[in-house]
Amino acid sequence: MTDAIETVIVDYGMGNLRSVEKALENVGGCPLISGDPEKVRRADRLILPGVGAFGDAMSNLRRKRLDIAVQQAVQDGAPLLGLCLGLQLLFTRSEEFGSHEGLNLIPGAVLKIDEPGLRVPHVGWNQIEGARQNPLLEGIAEGSYFYFVHSFYVKPDNPEDVLCWTSYGFRFCSIACRGKVWGAQFHPEKSQEAGKRLLRNFLTIL
Amino acid sequence: MLAKRIIPCLDVRDGRVVKGTHFVNLVDAGDPVEAASRYDSEGADELVFLDITASSDRREIVTRMVRAVADRIFIPFTVGGGLRTLEDIQAILRAGADKISLNTSAIENPDLISEASRYFGSQCIVVAIDARRVQPWNPDAPHWEVTTHGGRVTRSREAVDWAVAAAEAGAGEILLTSMDCDGTQNGYDNILNARVAEKVDIPVIASGGCGSLEHIADAFIEGNASAALAASIFHFGHHTISETKRYLRERGIPVRLT
DSSP states (O other), rough: GGSSEEEEEESSOOSSSHHHHHHHHHOOOOEEEEHHHHHHOOSSSSEOOOOOHHHHHHHHHHHHHHHHHHHHHHHOOOOOOEETHHHHHHHHEOOOOOOOOOOOOOEEEEEOOOOTTOSSSEEEEOBSSOOOOOOGGGTOTTOOOEEEEEEEEEEEGGGEEEEEEEEEEEEEEEEETTEEEEEEEOOOSSSHHHHHHHHHHHOOOO | OOOOEEEEEEETTTEEEEEEEEEEEEEEOOOOHHHHHHHHHHTOSEEEEEEOEEEEEEEEHHHHHEEEHHHHHOSSSSESOOOOHHHHHHHHHHHOOEEEEEEEHHHHHHHHHHHHHHHHHHGEEEEEEEEESSOOTTTOOOEEEEETTTTTTEEEEEEHHHHHHHHTTTTTEEEEETTTTTOOOSSSOOOHHHHHHHSSSSEEESSSSSOSSSHHHHHHHHHOOOOEEEEEHTTSSSHHHHHHHHHHHHOOOOOOOO
């Protein structure tokens, strides 16, 4: 079984870690919430959660030296899943309240949802579409609903880093994937069965 | 496509779900954790808990309930009632709530909205507005006043203007309750809902007055709401969430079927 491998949930002082932890326990994972850079660097598997502002999140990560720890763990081959703001942090740069540098694990930008007539934040259950085949989406049907709440979206530089899309007036990348780094714009821990399936899939990736 | 949300609302007092008319005549409607779990499995899109606990040890009662709910459900939930400071908000979010709603404290201290949204993110700050039609009612020039304390206190603030100000201050959503309609089961105030939805560019949750599935459809079609909140029709078993969603889908309204 997959539950022998510990999944470190990166704690940098932002986000609802408890709900991620509960969801992982529910799907048979073995979650450990930690803000210790050494634990993060040596992790077999990482989840980078997060809600709040990009700039605050990056400065928290840097202050606790977790940015380098996450990058090193990925270099050593640990699968990483970013959730919501945690997805955006994987990117090169963000334009949220000024300009900020991210972890640069996936080349690309974080942009504001800025289409006339759209309510922002984008809140609620929306569908994934145009999904490529990938172990993270095993058994998850095209058109499945996930829970979103965000005002910014990611735009990978390389189209092949887009795993699936979601439409909200325009089409944006709702899961990005590069090597063993994934990020979901939605909250799988709040997305009932589809979300649990996605987390369970992540636990099986070696 | 973004689905319209169906949100059961649980008024909670001293750890029990209660339901009244115009915020009075409260009757017991069950255990909040059981109710939350049932709605989660029926396919509710979110849940809202409005805490009206009167006890002196209210903080402890509420955080215990939030923890118990967070352990059992895998959909987002909002907790409101009596939150006055950033510390109050943090305690509820830490216990596992996804969003908090501010009502009286936001009216009395609008800076709380901007501080809370900057600190915790707009996405988890809901501003709840209890609006009442100004009498004599003039449909050609409709106005609503903001009320608090279950409608007992009238504020010198026009409700639509307040919604706009709350959105500008950083609220992520408006939970809009019609005090004229609440508990009547005669339908939402869709003139109010449409007016606020037109004036703000954040989602509006329609609340107050739901008595039938048609009322929910109307909140989306006429009221232009992003979500509909309801209590009685779900608590007392008149309708299930899945029945509601099938009905809405037949009416051409995008919903998430589970």
